[in-house]
Amino acid sequence: MSHRDASAGVPSSSSAGGGRVRQRRRSSEVPQEVNKANGGGAHLLIDDKSKYKSMWTRIRSSVWMIGGFAFIIYMGHLYIWAMIVVIQIFMAMELFNLGRRAHEDRHLPGFRLLNWHFFFTVMLYVYGRFLSRQLVNTVTSDKFLYQLVSGLIKYQMFICYFLYIAGIVCFILTLKKRMYKYQFGRFAWTHMILFVVFAQSSFTVGNIFEGIFWFLLPASLIVINDIAAYFFGFFFGRTPLIKLSPKKTWEGFIGASVTTIISAFVLANVMGRFQWLTCPRKDLSTGWLYCDPGPMFKPKYYSLEGWLPDWFPWNEVSVLPVQKHALALGLFASSIAPFGGFFASGFKRAFKIKDFGDSIPGHGGITDRMDCQMVMAVFSYIYYQSFIATQSTSVEMILDQILNNLTIEEQISLYQQLGKFFQERQLA
Amino acid sequence: MSHRDASAGVPSSSSAGGGRVRQRRRSSEVPQEVNKANGGGAHLLIDDKSKYKSMWTRIRSSVWMIGGFAFIIYMGHLYIWAMIVVIQIFMAMELFNLGRRAHEDRHLPGFRLLNWHFFFTVMLYVYGRFLSRQLVNTVTSDKFLYQLVSGLIKYQMFICYFLYIAGIVCFILTLKKRMYKYQFGRFAWTHMILFVVFAQSSFTVGNIFEGIFWFLLPASLIVINDIAAYFFGFFFGRTPLIKLSPKKTWEGFIGASVTTIISAFVLANVMGRFQWLTCPRKDLSTGWLYCDPGPMFKPKYYSLEGWLPDWFPWNEVSVLPVQKHALALGLFASSIAPFGGFFASGFKRAFKIKDFGDSIPGHGGITDRMDCQMVMAVFSYIYYQSFIATQSTSVEMILDQILNNLTIEEQISLYQQLGKFFQERQLA
Known part of the structure; x- marks a missing residue:
């Protein structure tokens, strides 16, 4: 607020990045008729219309995404995993295409293939390790299949290593003079992508099989934080937060934090009551899930007598111990995870790209939606393993x-x- | 050979990279007096002298390195580990300095510190995981220390994650306008270095504690292969092997392969008889090591009667089953591991650097000596885990x-x- 008051008397056109935001934000609170009255109003009005239009596009996409997501959650662990694989492939597609130069690529025919070779090798490695336990649980009935699977598991690391080394040898043998630098650059880029895409997804898949709860709650919190930041910023946003993303404001950030932490507490109470979400899954089946809910998910009752008027219908609340941990997740989702977004913004500015892709109307590429999710998935996994x-x-x-x-x-x-x-x- | 014969009648100056090598190689086999007799001899002679001089520098360094290395092996597991840490730090120092721009760095004061922050975070993570088992074995006597250590182990992943995230947040908050691209480039470079340096070293340390044998044999094979390739190339080298490293020849490659595979077979027999080398070490002590040698290291005796004349002193040979595996290691060390060297050569050419550093006279930087070692260490670990x-x-x-x-x-x-x-x- 003080920031705004300070510049109120001064023509704001002289100030840099921050000023631009303040002006744009302010236009939404000033009634449009007033805007029309003064000189530059027409321009601001158009901006405003396009702002609303882009908001609606974004809302429509979001509703579709959330609906589809809910359906996949309902279908179960294997479907969620499949969804993650699809997201990974899309992300890799978007990211592999960044910074490619058509001229150089024409002289390097097998180079894209090599990228995907590395991609699937790493996938085999990451998911193979993970599959090992689940798969053995699933197929123990058939003796031959069991032998085959456990053989594959035993040599899986070796097989992956050889595929990887084969890729490296191919890379070295296809080095072309005068393109060394481009090729090594692309090679490094491929590895960065694989690291980012797979580090996060292996953690995500780990979360799913510990119980969908540990995947669904963190993912929802990021979505809630995103949406809340958008609306708080849209209606109250004034003070720019960070130079990297000029559209982000302190008002959006703080409003979203409060919303997210409260949502975390409430959502954990709701989600924690479904065994479908809380039970770990130890094999690759998709059937009904039943387990003894751990102490985390056994409700404790607290009496509210004396705190509330007598006519109030509820006289006790039931709290799940897991809600305490949900608060920690909410705090992280709203304070640290956004740095994933800042990182992506900075990256896009550094390499002068607007979005990583254009798969989702109003949102940009899938990668643009995944930036904070990745940070969050890793955190939830490590938090789960360390404290739960x-x-x-x-x-x-x-x-x-x-x-x-x-x-x-x-x-x-x-x-x-x-x-x-x-x-x-x-x-x- | 045919390659050389084909160009014998043609003036070789017209051919590209390969021709240059052939000429240089040939000068060493032609007696120097003959060289003096014809026109361009003087230049070739000077080249030759400097070639011999650089060979002697290289031999001196090598003898020192091998001697120091033997001493460290004698001292035991912890000292080897310490050596690896020192090598890592030197490598990171060399690599962090590559591609730095003095002008940009002056405006980014904390940036080098951040590199090392990431370095030690990853070190804490990689070695911490590894330490956990060994350390618990070592300190179980003291109750309080045990509690402290097991607490640190339990939250080690979480601590590392937080240190890492703190690094990322610092990185984002210190992004400076107009330097985004440079900063993101350096960030990616840091991560590539950490990946390369730590992936290999965690495998190496893993090898050491499975038994020094599994570290010493592969490392020796790479050194033997290097030296053999150098001498075979020096004396017989004619046919260029790969455009990336114009000094490497097929003669060196093949001669080294044969030498390495034979050495692997012989060395495994010698090394396999020392319990100091073959016993796994399950804690962090440095004392004497005694264990029942596994079936891999129990000699089998084969009679040579009828194969050799009667006066021959040996009438049976003792073979260790592990020698079979040593052949596989030898084959890899001489056929695939050199690609680590080619990769490094290609990288140096792409970014127009001669050596990664200048720590070792005649050899370049430590990184220049480690290229093949890294590939080999990973292979030996995976081979050991999969087949042994x-x-x-x-x-x-x-x-x-x-x-x-x-x-x-x-x-x-x-x-x-x-x-x-x-x-x-x-x-x-």
């Missing part, structure tokens, strides 16, 4: 490992060794 | 996990659950 995956899960995890990765003979040998160990210490 | 780490190690691994990561109560609970499982299946 309890020691008791760890017993289960090891038991899982024993039952899935060892032969019966090895299991018995392990059991006996453990027994001997306890006997020595006279424990059991 | 047997299922029986896996029982030990899980036992390790149980005894180190679970509390006594959890261990007993696990034991009982396992027992119940066996009872149900009537197995034990």
Whole structure:
């Protein structure tokens, strides 16, 4: 506010980036008739119309996206995973195309193919590791298939390594004189893309199988934060937040933070009551999910008597312990995750591109929508593993490992060794 | 050979890169007096002298390096690890300095610091994960220290993530107008360096603790291959191998391959007999190492009777099963690992630099010596994990996990659950 007051008496055209924003923001609060009355009004009016129009385009796209997303959540873990793979492929497509030079590419026919070779090699590696446990759980019934799958799992790392090395050898053998620099640049770019795209998605997939909750809540919080920031900025935005993204304002940022943290608390209470969302999935089936909800999801009741008037219908609230963690997720989603967006903005400005792509009307490319989601997915996974995956899960995890990765003979040998160990210490 | 014969009758000055090599190589086989006799001899002679001089510089450095290396191997696992950390820091120093622009850097005071912040964050992450098991084994005696260490281990991922995110936030907040592109370029470069430097070194450290053998043999093979390629190329080199590195010849490549594969077979037999080299190290102590050598290192005796004359002193050979695997390592070290060198050559040509640094006289920077080592370290680790780490190690691994990561109560609970499982299946 003080920022605005200070410049109120001074012609604002002289100030740099920040001033432009302030003017644009202000135009939305001043009634349009007033705007028309003074000189430059016509221009501002047009700006305003296009602003509303672009808002509607964006809302329409958003509704479609959210609807489709809800449907996929309803379908289950495998479908969510498939969605993530599709998003990854789109992102990689958008990003591989950035900074390509048509002239150089004409002389390098196999170069795009090589990008996708690396892409699918990394995919095989990341998801292969992840599949190993789930897949073994799924196909143990068929002896031959089991052998095949566990063989593939055993040598999966080796296979991926060889595919990768084959890619590198191809890259070196197809180096063309006078294009070294371009080729090495593209090579580095490919690796950056793969790192960004797969680091986040492997964490996301990890979250899904720990329980859809741990994927859905963080993803929703980012969407809520985005939408809230947009509307708070649209209606109240005045003070520019950061030079990198001139459209972002402090009002949008703070309004969105409050909204997101409250939403996190409320949403966790709602989502935490569906077993479909809270149960971990230990195989690749898509059937109904039943589990004993962990202590995180068992409601605790607090009486409200004495706090509220007697005629009020509710006299107690039920709180899930997980809501405490939801607050942490909400705080991160609204304070740190936006830096993913700033990073993307800075990147786009550095390389003078408007959007990473044009797949979604009003939103730009898929990559433009994913910037904060990526930061958030990694955070939620690490948060889950550090603070929520309890020691008791760890017993289960090891038991899982024993039952899935060892032969019966090895299991018995392990059991006996453990027994001997306890006997020595006279424990059991 | 045919390549050379074909161009013998034609004035070779017209041909491109390859011709230059052929001429240079040829000068070493022609006696110098003959060279003096004809016109352009003087120039070739000077070239030759400097060639010999640079060879001697290189040999001196190599002897020093190999001696120091042997001493460190003798000192043990922790010292090898320390050596790797020092090499990493030198490599990072060399690589961080590449492509810096003094003018831009003057306006970005904290930027170098940020590089090192990322470097040590990744180091904490990579080695922290690795330390976890070893450290817990080492300090279990002191209750408080144990608690502290296991706490640090539990939250290690979270701490690293936060340090990393803090780095990203700093990066974004210190973005300066008109330097975006330079800053993002440097940011990407930092990440590429960290990826290359740490991917390889985490594999190397992994190798060391599986047994120094799995680090020493591959590293020696690369050195042998390098030296052999140098000498075979020096004395017999004629046919250029690849345009990227004009000094490399097919003769050097093939001679080195044969030498390396034979050396691998012989060295594995020698190294495989020292328990200091073959035993895995499960904690961070540096004391004497004793273990039951696995089946890989138990010699098998083959009689040579009938194959050799009677007066020959040896009538049987002892072969270690591990020598079979050594052949595979030798094959890789001589056929695929050199591509690490080609990659580095290509990179240097693309960005018009001679060497990555000048730390070692006659060899260039440390990075210049590490190119093939990196490829090899990753390969040996993956090879070891895929083909040598047997299922029986896996029982030990899980036992390790149980005894180190679970509390006594959890261990007993696990034991009982396992027992119940066996009872149900009537197995034990």
